Structures are given as C-alpha cells and as structure tokens.
Amino acid sequence: MDWPRARLDHLSSLVPGVGPNTAADLAVAVVTAVFVAVSGWFVVAWATSPLRKFPGPLLAGWTNLWRVAQSSRCHLKAMELHEKYGPVVRVGPNLLILDYPELVRTIYGTDEKWCKTEFYKNSSAVIDGKITFNLFSEPDAAEHTRKKRPVAKYFTMSAVLRLEPHIDSTIAEFIAQLDERFVKGPSGPKECDLGRWVTYFAWDLSSSNIFSKNVGYLDQGRDFDGAIETTRKVIAYFQIVGQMPWLDYVLDKNPLGLKLGPPGFSLAGQRAAEALAARLQTQKLDPAAAAAATPDFLQHFIEASALHPDVVGHADIISYTMLLILAGADTSANLLAAAMYMALKHGHVWARLAADVRALACDPALPVPYAAARTLPYLDAVLRETMRLHPVVGMPLERRVPAGGLALPNADPLKMIPPGTAVGVNAYVLGRNPSLWGADADVFRPERWLDAEAAAKESEDARARLLRQLAAVDFVFGAGARICLGKHLALVEMFKVLATLANRYDVELAFPEREWKVRNFWLLKGEGLVVRLRVRE
Numbered sequence: 001m002d003w004p005r006a007r008l009d010h011l012s013s014l015v016p017g018v019g020p021n022t023a024a025d026l027a028v029a030v031v032t033a034v035f036v037a038v039s040g041w042f043v044v045a046w047a048t049s050p051l052r053k054f055p056g057p058l059l060a061g062w063t064n065l066w067r068v069a070q071s072s073r074c075h076l077k078a079m080e081l082h083e084k085y086g087p088v089v090r091v092g093p094n095l096l097i098l099d100y101p102e103l104v105r106t107i108y109g110t111d112e113k114w115c116k117t118e119f120y121k122n123s124s125a126v127i128d129g130k131i132t133f134n135l136f137s138e139p140d141a142a143e144h145t146r147k148k149r150p151v152a153k154y155f156t157m158s159a160v161l162r163l164e165p166h167i168d169s170t171i172a173e174f175i176a177q178l179d180e181r182f183v184k185g186p187s188g189p190k191e192c193d194l195g196r197w198v199t200y201f202a203w204d205l206s207s208s209n210i211f212s213k214n215v216g217y218l219d220q221g222r223d224f225d226g227a228i229e230t231t232r233k234v235i236a237y238f239q240i241v242g243q244m245p246w247l248d249y250v251l252d253k254n255p256l257g258l259k260l261g262p263p264g265f266s267l268a269g270q271r272a273a274e275a276l277a278a279r280l281q282t283q284k285l286d287p288a289a290a291a292a293a294t295p296d297f298l299q300h301f302i303e304a305s306a307l308h309p310d311v312v313g314h315a316d317i318i319s320y321t322m323l324l325i326l327a328g329a330d331t332s333a334n335l336l337a338a339a340m341y342m343a344l345k346h347g348h349v350w351a352r353l354a355a356d357v358r359a360l361a362c363d364p365a366l367p368v369p370y371a372a373a374r375t376l377p378y379l380d381a382v383l384r385e386t387m388r389l390h391p392v393v394g395m396p397l398e399r400r401v402p403a404g405g406l407a408l409p410n411a412d413p414l415k416m417i418p419p420g421t422a423v424g425v426n427a428y429v430l431g432r433n434p435s436l437w438g439a440d441a442d443v444f445r446p447e448r449w450l451d452a453e454a455a456a457k458e459s460e461d462a463r464a465r466l467l468r469q470l471a472a473v474d475f476v477f478g479a480g481a482r483i484c485l486g487k488h489l490a491l492v493e494m495f496k497v498l499a500t501l502a503n504r505y506d507v508e509l510a511f512p513e514r515e516w517k518v519r520n521f522w523l524l525k526g527e528g529l530v531v532r533l534r535v536r537e
C-alpha cells in the first residue's frame with residue numbers, strides 16, 4: 001500500500017535526525033529505532049539479570065538463539081563449556097547447566113517443588129484452542145500426580161513382566177526377518193543396517209505392548225507409513241521450540257490456528273482412536289475372549305478409565321497411548337543400537353557377552369527369557385556402560401528453582417542460584433564426570449562395573465562410590481517424581497533382545513574402522529551401525 005506523501009513526511013518528521021524527505025528515510029528511521037529499542041532492552045535485561053555473575057558465553061546470556069544454534073551437538077558443547085567455565089554455566093538468559101552429581105537428588109526429587117520449565121510445555125496438544133498437557137509435559141506437580149496415579153501401577157516391574165509374551169513375539173519376528181533377509185541366501189550373509197532394523201523392531205514392539213499388534217515395520221522392512229520419520233521430525237521440532245518457547249506460539253499454537261511448525265502427529269492419534277473403538281467393541285461382543293487375552297497398555301488404560309472415570313476419559317486414553325509411542329519407541333531403539341555398536345566396536349566385549357549368554361544354554365531359536373538374561377552380571381555391566389556414555393536423552397532436564405533458591409555445594413563461590421532460574425543436569429555430562437568415573441571416564445569399559453561391585457564388598461568408601469555411580473547412570477531415565485515411567489519396560493526389553501542376539505548370531509561390524517555419527521535431536525541417535533550376521537554354529 002502506498003502511504004500519502006504528507007502523512008509520511010509528518011511521521012518521519014517525528015523521528016529526530018531524519019528530515020521530512022522520503023519514505024526510505026522514514027523506513028531507515030523506524031528500523032533504527034526498533035533496533036535501538038530491542039538492543040537497549042537486551043542490554044538492560046542482561047545488565048540487570050541476577051544470573052550475570054554466572055560464567056558462560058556472552059551471547060548465551062543475551063539470547064536463547066545461541067543455544068538453539070548448538071542443538072545438534074549441545075551435549076558436546078556442554079562438555080566443552082564445563083571444562084572451560086566449571087560446574088555452573090549460563091547457556092541462556094535464564095538457564096544454567098550444572099555438573100554437580102550431588103544436586104540430582106535435590107533438583108529431581110519427589111517433593112513437588114521443582115517443576116518442569118517451559119521447555120516441555122510445547123510437547124502438548126491444542127484441544128478446542130487450549131494447550132492440553134499430557135503426563136510428560138504437565139508442569140503442575142499436583143495435576144501431574146493426578147494424571148499419573150491411575151496408571152502408575154501398570155509400569156512396575158511385575159506389571160511389565162506380564163507383557164513379556166508381546167516382547168517375545170516381536171523378538172521372534174525380528175530374528176525371523178534378520179535370518180531371511182541377511183543371513184540366508186546363496187551368496188552368504190549380507191550387510192545389514194542394524195541401526196535401521198532395531199528401529200523397526202522398537203516401533204513394532206512399542207505397538208505390540210500397547211495394542212497387542214505390530215504395525216508391520218519389520219514385516220515390510222521399511223517405514224511404510226512415514227510415522228517413524230514424522231515422529232523424529234516432531235521430536236526435533238520440540239527440541240528447538242523447547243529452547244525458544246515463543247517460537248511455538250508463532251509456528252504452531254497461534255490464535256489463527258495456522259500450522260507452520262511441526263508435521264502433524266495425527267496418524268498415531270488416529271491409530272490409537274481406532275484401536276480404542278475396536279477394543280471397546282470386542283469387549284462388548286465377546287467379554288470372555290477379551291478377558292482371556294494377554295494384557296496390553298490399551299487394556300490397562302481402559303481399566304484405569306473404569307476405575308477412575310473422573311481422571312481418565314477416552315481422550316486421556318488416547319493421550320497416554322500416543323505418549324508411550326512418542327516416549328518409548330525411538331528411545332529404546334537408540335539405546336539398543338548404541339549397546340550393539342559399543343560392544344561390537346570393542347570386540348572383546350561382544351565376545352565375552354556372547355560367551356556368558358551361551359553358557360545359559362537357552363535355545364538359540366527362541367527369545368531369551370528375562371529371568372535368565374537378568375542373571376548375567378556382564379550383560380548388566382554392558383548396558384550400564386552404554387547408558388553412561390550414550391544416555392539417549394541428550395539435553396539437560398530443565399527444572400525451575402523454587403522459592404528459597406538453590407545453594408551450590410562445596411562452598412562454590414557463586415553460592416546461590418536465585419528462585420525462578422531454570423537449571424538442568426545433562427546425563428551425558430554426568431556420565432563423563434571424572435570425579436565419579438576417574439581418569440578413564442571417556443573409555444567404554446564394562447569391566448569397571450564388575451570391579452566396582454567387587455570393591456564395594458570390601459570397603460564402605462567403595463560401596464558409597466558405587467551407589468553414587470549407580471544413581472548417575474540411573475539418571476538416564478530422569479529421577480524423582482518425573483522419572484521415566486517406561487524404565488522397567490525399557491530395561492527388560494534391552495536385557496532380552498541383547499541376550500537373544502548374542503545367543504543366536506555371530507555378529508561383526510561390516511566396517512570396523514569407521515566411527516558412527518551421533519546427532520542430537522533431543523535424543524542422541526547414532527548412525528552407521530552396519531553389521532554382518534551368521535547364525536551361530
């Protein structure tokens with residue numbers, strides 16, 4: 001639109017130093033004024049921030065854009081920063097990252113004072129124009145407890161073990177596909193992109209645990225409906241907007257209802273809604289068959305709805321199931337791929353693991369029972385060591401400092417973090433802290449766990465140190481009131497599938513000299529796990 005000349009002249013004459021000449025002058029003046037105002041605002045905010053005393057990159061203290069730019073390698077950047085600045089580093093105008101193992105119990109406790117920050121808010125749906133939090137994103141502690149209470153009992157170890165038949169059937173499908181596609185055939189074993197195949201496995205397994213039905217990724221050998229790729233994009237989007245929450249209000253949750261941000265996650269919602277409707281129908285028509293079926297999460301949530309109708313409606317059942325898909329599939333796939341890569345990269349580790357598993361004398365044609373796999377200390381050590389160095393979630397778990405502030409330990413001269421500050425510990429950093437792990441903190445050495453357990457039997461100090469190490473590795477699943485609900489399930493799956501693969505196959509890396517590439521898209525995902533498999537003699 002062209003503005004009338006007189007109006008432009010009048011407006012531009014209001015800007016000091018700019019004569020009533022041209023529209024271009026006015027535009028320059030407006031841009032300059034905005035720039036000066038915004039810069040001024042940044043300078044004042046920076047100069048008056050109570051976090052100014054905390055060290056960190058200068059730009060990070062001004063704008064969250066700095067950390068957004070680091071996203072895909074923020075776990076490595078965090079290591080560099082702690083090395084340079086110490087255990088407390090300012091990585092955003094209102095965010096400090098901490099490398100104090102002893103603070104984990106305070107920050108991630110059960111006392112409901114430490115709430116999740118805005119980082120999590122965006123991973124919620126908009127229903128009827130309102131942001132509706134799920135169990136994971138809910139910031140309010142009381143509301144979180146209300147949402148969690150009806151379903152928590154379905155995630156205990158004993159409840160998870162009742163899902164073992166689903167895990168077995170998916171592992172059976174997994175090895176059948178590996179045999180058929182990569183082991184058999186006249187030309188002998190073929191290269192197998194195991195990283196891709198564990199992803200199909202984890203996605204089918206997640207669906208089997210929830211709906212008693214695989215989606216068919218293993219069967220088809222591809223992400224045939226695009227849901228895996230879409231979910232990854234959704235998680236990567238959450239990583240970015242979590243760090244600059246206002247972006248999500250522009251890109252996704254804007255009042256105009258325009259979707260400029262993440263790809264829709266509607267396929268998972270639609271699948272969940274259809275499965276729920278079908279299950280309710282079956283229950284009505286054939287209650288005896290429904291009661292006799294192996295339980296799954298859908299069944300559990302329907303039961304929770306019957307027991308707690310005031311908390312769990314049908315929309316909540318769909319929300320719980322979608323969350324399990326989002327939180328449980330790629331996380332498990334990434335940990336499984338990391339354990340395989342690390343054990344194979346250190347050939348003696350895989351050899352010892354395979355020898356221990358085979359000594360159990362389980363049938364190599366069948367999935368190894370959890371009760372048998374769990375008896376193997378070396379398998380346990382391989383898993384712990386993998387989680388220590390490749391903790392899956394590659395970002396700090398942000399929490400808001402409550403009233404009273406946070407006192408720093410060890411007479412840290414910075415002493416006190418003020419209330420309202422966002423703070424976070426990154427499991428990747430904790431897993432490499434030399435005060436916990438010693439000088440070889442960066443080395444993959446499962447034997448350290450066996451040594452530590454032996455030492456713990458001999459001395460109180462060693463026992464206390466082992467407990468600290470166990471707590472640090474456990475932090476891979478978070479801690480306290482917001483600890484991962486799927487922790488037991490994930491561990492049962494890991495024990496079983498690693499034991500089954502080691503029991504059935506001789507495995508080697510196809511390109512042992514190559515390093516895999518790890519990218520951080522909130523989750524740490526390694527790429528380049530390519531192997532050759534032979535069914536063992």
Ligand code: HEM
Nearest residue numbers: 136327328331332335392397476477478482484485486490
């Ligand atoms: C190796 C696998 C997994 C890892 C490393 C992992 C890690 C985590 C972490 C770190 C959190 C806490 C986030 C925070 O406090 O900011 C979390 C929460 C959660 N996880 Fe997992 N997870 C895994 C597998 C699973 C599985 C298999 C499921 C479901 C079957 C699951 C369901 C959840 C849920 C529902 C929450 C939210 C809990 C709450 O806020 O009450 N996770 N997970």
